[in-house]
Amino acid sequence: MAKVVVIYHSGYGHTQRFAQSVAQGASAQLIAIDADGNLPEGTWETLAAADAIIFGSPTYMGSVSWQFKKFADASSKPWYTQAWKDKVFGGFTASANVNGDKFSTLHYFMTLAMQHGGIWAGTGIIYNNTKASQRTDINYLASSGGPIAQTPGDAGADEMNTGDLETGRQYGERVAALAAKFRG
Template structure:
């Protein structure tokens, strides 16, 4: 069974809830980047040992949070030795607006994975985009690059749309399925 880590930063709990859904689908270990942008003790070793890293950050001002960026900058040490080359990567994000420039965040996560020599796993799910589609349908927001969610700015994490959380679980399952094909 592949070792999968869901690495995330969450400012208000929404991205954490999404990370929990991704981890549930992938049967993965959760690893939070703290409010100061640091990994927990042993975090670097856990990432080194992972077959796949699913990265998540809220979208703030059209990009990852500064805490996630601090982690990304600190990942230059494994980058220098190409320690994560050929590792599977995937990404997810949440913002208050329906668009919210979430694609900029996914592109940042993708670029970080590519700089590490990684292999990106896409969403792999068609969007719910017919006239009959409802807001709680999986992939209602229509992402292909990674899982995305939208949480109104005045809604708590417990009020997230069930379709977004199901999208996250399905995304986690997809990464786990792909990782199983790549892991001896």
């Protein structure tokens, strides 16, 4: 079994709930970046030992939160030694708007993964675009690069869309399966 780590920042609890769904699917260890952008003790060692790393952040102003960016900037030390080269990477994001420029956040994650010499895992989940489609369908928001979630700004994390959460869970399964294949 591949060792998968989900590292994320959550501002209001939505990204945390999404991270929990992704981690459930991947049987992954969750690591939360705190409100000050700090990491728990031992995080860098945990990431070094992982076969796959999945990034998560809310989309704020068309990109990751500053707390996640602080972590990304600090990852220049493992970048310098290529410590994460050939790991499988993935990412997910959530915002209040249907679009909200979430793809900018996913592309940020992809770029970070590529700078580390990683292998990016897309969702691999087909989406529907028929009149019969429902908002609770899996991958209803139609993202191939990584799962995205949308919850109205006045709704709590407990009101997140079940289809979005299931998309995250299935994505976690996919990343873990791909990491296991690459492990040999």
